[in-house]
Amino acid sequence: MSALLTVQDLTIRFGGVTALQQVDFTVQAGSITALIGPNGAGKTTVFNCVTGFYRANTGSIHLHGGANGGSNLMALLGESLQWSDLWQPKRLGSRLYHKMFGGPHRVNQVGVARTFQNIRLFNALTVMENLLVAQHNQVDSGLLSGLIQSRRFRAQEQAALQRASAWLRFFDLLPEANRLAGELPYGHQRRLEMARALCTQPRLLCLDEPAAGLNPNETKALGRLILTLRDRFDMTILLIEHDMGMVMEISDHLVVLDHGEVIARGTPEEIQRDDRVLAAYLGSEPA
Amino acid sequence: MLARFWMACRVGGIALLLFAPITGLVLSGYRLEGHWQTPLLLAAVVTVGHFLFSVLLHHLGGLDRLGVGRAAALPAATIGLSAPKPVWIALLALLTLSLPLVLGKYGLSVAILALIYILLGLGLNIVVGLAGLLDLGFVAFYAVGAYTYALGYHYFHLSFWLALPLGALLAGLFGMVLGFPVLRLHGDYLAIVTLGFGEIIRLVLNNWVAVTGGPNGVSVAFPTLFGLEFSRKAKQGGIPIHEFFGIDYSANHRSLFLYFLLLGVVGLLILMVIRLKRMPIGRAWEALRENEVACRSLGIHHVTVKLSAFGLGAMVGGVGGVFFAALQGFVNPSSFTFFESAYILAIVVLGGMGSTSGVIAAALLLTVMPELLRDFSDYRVLSVGMAMVLMMVWRPRGLRQRRRPFFALPAEAAERVA
Ligand SMILES: Nc1ncnc2c1ncn2[C@@H]1O[C@H](COP(=O)(O)OP(=O)(O)O)[C@@H](O)[C@H]1O
Ligand SMILES: [Mg+2]
Numbered sequence: 001m002s003a004l005l006t007v008q009d010l011t012i013r014f015g016g017v018t019a020l021q022q023v024d025f026t027v028q029a030g031s032i033t034a035l036i037g038p039n040g041a042g043k044t045t046v047f048n049c050v051t052g053f054y055r056a057n058t059g060s061i062h063l064h065g066g067a068n069g070g071s072n073l074m075a076l077l078g079e080s081l082q083w084s085d086l087w088q089p090k091r092l093g094s095r096l097y098h099k100m101f102g103g104p105h106r107v108n109q110v111g112v113a114r115t116f117q118n119i120r121l122f123n124a125l126t127v128m129e130n131l132l133v134a135q136h137n138q139v140d141s142g143l144l145s146g147l148i149q150s151r152r153f154r155a156q157e158q159a160a161l162q163r164a165s166a167w168l169r170f171f172d173l174l175p176e177a178n179r180l181a182g183e184l185p186y187g188h189q190r191r192l193e194m195a196r197a198l199c200t201q202p203r204l205l206c207l208d209e210p211a212a213g214l215n216p217n218e219t220k221a222l223g224r225l226i227l228t229l230r231d232r233f234d235m236t237i238l239l240i241e242h243d244m245g246m247v248m249e250i251s252d253h254l255v256v257l258d259h260g261e262v263i264a265r266g267t268p269e270e271i272q273r274d275d276r277v278l279a280a281y282l283g284s285e286p287a
Numbered sequence: 288m289l290a291r292f293w294m295a296c297r298v299g300g301i302a303l304l305l306f307a308p309i310t311g312l313v314l315s316g317y318r319l320e321g322h323w324q325t326p327l328l329l330a331a332v333v334t335v336g337h338f339l340f341s342v343l344l345h346h347l348g349g350l351d352r353l354g355v356g357r358a359a360a361l362p363a364a365t366i367g368l369s370a371p372k373p374v375w376i377a378l379l380a381l382l383t384l385s386l387p388l389v390l391g392k393y394g395l396s397v398a399i400l401a402l403i404y405i406l407l408g409l410g411l412n413i414v415v416g417l418a419g420l421l422d423l424g425f426v427a428f429y430a431v432g433a434y435t436y437a438l439g440y441h442y443f444h445l446s447f448w449l450a451l452p453l454g455a456l457l458a459g460l461f462g463m464v465l466g467f468p469v470l471r472l473h474g475d476y477l478a479i480v481t482l483g484f485g486e487i488i489r490l491v492l493n494n495w496v497a498v499t500g501g502p503n504g505v506s507v508a509f510p511t512l513f514g515l516e517f518s519r520k521a522k523q524g525g526i527p528i529h530e531f532f533g534i535d536y537s538a539n540h541r542s543l544f545l546y547f548l549l550l551g552v553v554g555l556l557i558l559m560v561i562r563l564k565r566m567p568i569g570r571a572w573e574a575l576r577e578n579e580v581a582c583r584s585l586g587i588h589h590v591t592v593k594l595s596a597f598g599l600g601a602m603v604g605g606v607g608g609v610f611f612a613a614l615q616g617f618v619n620p621s622s623f624t625f626f627e628s629a630y631i632l633a634i635v636v637l638g639g640m641g642s643t644s645g646v647i648a649a650a651l652l653l654t655v656m657p658e659l660l661r662d663f664s665d666y667r668v669l670s671v672g673m674a675m676v677l678m679m680v681w682r683p684r685g686l687r688q689r690r691r692p693f694f695a696l697p698a699e700a701a702e703r704v705a
Contacts, residue, residue, distance in 0.1 A: 178694060
């Protein structure tokens with residue numbers, strides 16, 4: 001196994017609050033890695049850093065492999081301009097470019113997709129349209145080819161529809177294809193958001209509490225779906241989850257956060273025996 | 288075949304009902320005279336036309352390619368439109384094409400104005416209705432288009448036909464230049480900045496007297512058609528069109544010309560907007576309106592997508608401006624006040640954000656009604672306000688709601704569902 005994502009030394013502060021303190025972890029390619037910890041530990045903040053919505057104060061995030069042989073995810077966000085750039089036109093140019101065109105969308109384009117803790121669907125669009133929007137970068141999005149409905153354009157739209165239908169079938173949402181996303185039941189919305197993230201053809205899928213609000217049966221089914229994603233689609237998954245039963249059952253590797261720091265990492269068995277983890281969850285001070 | 292024939296007869300009957308009062312009754316002095324040949328002729332044309340059209344359509348399968356077929360007729364997994372039936376399209380085309388026959392000079396100028404507002408409404412609809420960017424300064428791009436033609440003609444003898452693309456381009460450019468720094472703002476902030484931009488353009492036009500003529504405005508020559516002029520005597524070095532065709536001079540010719548040209552442009556724009564809504568860029572606009580964060584997480588750069596909506600909307604505004612200048616023969620800054628922006632916005636909101644047919648209906652309502660009710664013109668603004676309030680009560684989402692495209696599932700996938 002090789003590492004797909006390495007996060008090193010990640011620190012981020014909001015005003016006086018240090019939300020993450022030197023967070024280090026690795027996600028192996030083809031694994032399910034779970035990020036757990038009490039509420040407010042900083043799990044979602046880690047996701048926001050990895051997917052480019054927050055810029056960490058220090059540290060590095062690398063996605064390995066892929067078409068361009070690995071990416072520094074932090075550099076994709078654009079760095080702030082400095083006075084010394086004025087004497088180095090090339091660096092100034094690249095910084096200006098990244099400043100204008102950098103951002104989370106670039107992180108997605110190199111292969112990281114995510115879902116949100118509070119679902120973010122395009123509510124007034126249909127289920128199918130939600131999935132087509134996600135394939136924006138895989139279809140011919142030029143203005144002219146679409147207006148004249150070129151052969152290439154139609155072929156790519158067809159391909160996008162097929163891909164979307166395949167994921168809808170996988171998540172058992174096909175009958176809902178033409179319904180508005182906003183009127184779906186909650187559990188379906190969770191699955192639709194996963195399908196939408198997968199439509200961007202990511203290499204790393206980040207799921208932020210996918211089982212939140214689901215009943216035990218739905219949670220079990222979701223666990224099986226995530227396992228299938230790993231086994232059949234070779235997907236690498238980074239998972240935040242509170243449902244310990246599901247986490248212990250499906251993850252290969254766990255990272256435990258508390259107060260913005262990694263307090264433990266290891267296999268489910270190791271974590272279940274770890275005193276510091278128990279203390280963090282039960283709230284007692286370690287001796 | 289027989290069914291088609293009966294269908295054609297029914298359509299012809301409808302046409303007769305429609306045309307009889309419009310073209311059959313002519314007011315002569317104080318008496319109404321019946322001219323029954325005209326409506327009968329028109330109805331016959333409709334009947335035969337519809338029959339031929341439907342037969343042709345059946346044998347060529349032509350309309351599918353235009354995207355106006357019915358869902359069942361389309362191959363699996365393509366987009367099945369809830370499209371209006373060809374009958375309605377044909378009737379609408381016939382109505383708009385024959386309208387100038389019944390409208391007088393005044394009616395025609397109202398119709399032209401209505402078409403310009405439809406154009407503007409559809410342009411702003413891209414920005415506000417689809418992309419969800421509240422633009423309170425749309426009139427700025429309208430002004431850029433109008434002044435491109437006016438000043439271009441004044442200084443460089445720019446022709447109307449060149450002014451059309453140039454005005455669109457310049458307005459689009461203005462939109463992009465304004466948009467790039469501004470589109471990072473959200474909601475209210477964006478509204479305020481665009482409002483300011485609209486006023487800035489108007490103030491510049493008003494105060495830069497040396498170039499724009501200030502409040503006195505600039506006059507514009509009427510467009511020519513392949514060098515043929517629409518005036519009684521040639522003024523621009525061409526031939527008057529009535530001499531060329533050997534017919535009598537009529538001031539109506541120029542209105543007819545503008546009317547049909549605008550009709551073509553509006554028709555083209557409607558087709559464009561219909562397609563845009565089902566293209567990646569159009570979907571991205573709507574997605575951005577719904578949830579910007581989600582869009583960015585899906586690899587869509589929000590700034591460029593917004594910019595494309597803003598630029599495209601501005602271009603349409605610019606085209607509207609060029610037509611406005613051509614219609615008036617004269618432009619001055621007082622036509623481009625904030626009230627105008629608000630009026631166009633009212634059209635979009637009244638019509639139902641994002642709905643093409645709704646916006647067209649609202650534009651017609653808001654331009655034709657005030658003209659019909661000239662005597663009450665003092666209450667024009669009041670009536671717009673009333674219309675908005677009534678709409679809020681009865682149809683809070685506008686006259687027409689935007690319908691979503693329907694996707695027929697791939698055959699094999701559909702089987703699994705069954
Ligand atoms: N944008 C922000 N501004 C200020 N504080 C933030 C921000 N995002 C996260 N935090 C802080 O980081 C801490 C961790 O939050 P979060 O990552 O959401 O926790 P969780 O592990 O429950 O997902 C919280 O205490 C919160 O106050
Ligand atoms: Mg969280």
